[in-house]
Amino acid sequence: MELLLSRAGEADPPPRTFGCVRKVYDLALAARTEAWAHLQAAFAGFFGKRAQYPRFKSRKKSRKSAEYTTSAFRFRDGRLILVKMAEPLDIVWSRPLPEGSVPSTVTASQEAAGRWHVSLLCEEPVLQPLPAPETAVGIDVGLHHLLTLSTGEKVANPRHERRDRIRLAEAQRQLARKAQGEGANRAKARRKVAKVHARIAGRRRDHLHKLTTRLVRENPTTVIEDLAVRNMVKNRSLARAISDAAWSEFRSMLEYEAQWYGREVIAVDRWFPSSRLCSACGILLDKMPLDVRTWTCVCGTTHDRDVNAAKNIPAVGLTASVCGADVRPQRSTPGGRSATKQKPLQRKR
Template sequence: MGVDVGLDHLLTLSTGEKVANPRHERRDRARLARAQRNLARKLPGGGADRAKARRKVAKVYARIVDRRRDHLHRLTTRLVRDNQTIVIEDLAVRNLVKNHTLARAISDAAWAELRRMLEYKAAWYGRDVIAVDRFFPSSKLCSACGTVQAEMPLGVRKWACGCGAVHDRDVNAAKNILAVGLTASVCGAGVRPQRSTPGGRSATKQKPLRREP
């Protein structure tokens, strides 16, 4: 199974299935904000009232964390049980959350925790998890003919290739992630994105793909 993570949909699978993003933190954001404002009004050393306000904030945080963890457990267990090999992107989540516009949404999606769960459950069930290089152009590559598009803005969700194939951006990416991951598992190497040379030609740089246990 090829897996593409996102924010509009938490996961898009190479089968075409899309898993909705529950956005647990956003659903409880108003409740959390009220609890935090109430706590902020309590003076330090405010005794029982401040302690009660702190417990309310902690309770909202715990609710968010518990719901997120439960959803990820159910999802990762299903993926590991149903598939012998799962291919994902090797995303640098720590770098992605430096984007202050998306940091809150990325943290709420918990991509790093999703991968951690997949890896240790795969070890339990004797499955394989393969991580594809984060620079692999999964969204810009046509899964039908292999042509790499020059540009693919984030706002483009569907696109048509010159070969006539029409792609859903995320499903196409998941299919490409699966294909390159399976190739890597056999050959031990994968293809990095094509980069333009000073002379205008493109060159393909190869780097081994990391295989996780």
């Protein structure tokens, strides 16, 4: 039963009270919705066999991050104020926001090295497609050279992890000598290891960004191999070098930057024998040991292993893209001769 406490205008509750109640409700609803969305994504990855079963978050090891919706922050004139904060954050912006855009979500996070990051989600104007020159490039990834292009250009592998391997090993040894627990010395040693990892990852990410941007700007179509990197890193002798090369990260950057500028990325089937196929006459060799870097075909053409593979990749990739067919290994040579009957490799010294 409801009781009428007062008439309108006579000792009414302050209007601010209703606003506070509405604010708390909206914040609680946003937090609940955000938590459900994140947990739903975790279960979707588990049932899709892309991730393990969701685990409880650890105070020490879990990524420290929080998302703020529009009701929990203010952004004006390049100054960001989060809820329950009187002063704006002291931020060094990596780049200005697109003109006229308004952030819809702010994510604040802290990496293991101790640095804080703020990410703003906003609508960005549609980028204008770049002019399309009549060129297509094939890319063969490797360890000695990070990339080999069908033009013959080779991009050196910076080997960022190897450059800081001694520093990383020393920091890890210092951490291993600290007593287990939550002591200040162990936390300090853990941050030192994290800083080395952050330095390596930052340099690698910067190099890949510059490289993929250049490739996207110069070529309307880029053809790459669809490598199973997750299976390749199971090789213990090559796992460290493959992880340092970051082939998966390179492909991810290449694909989304190509989408920005209206370019195309084509992935060739991983079983296509690009290294064993002569780019001049089309003869398929029976085998190609990894230690063979230069070889001479029966047609008389001398090939660099990586350049030859890079030349074969765009040819078959563009053909499959036009015809709509899958790119599968070639089982015999164009002349009908079996690949097993070819002459053995002639090693170039």
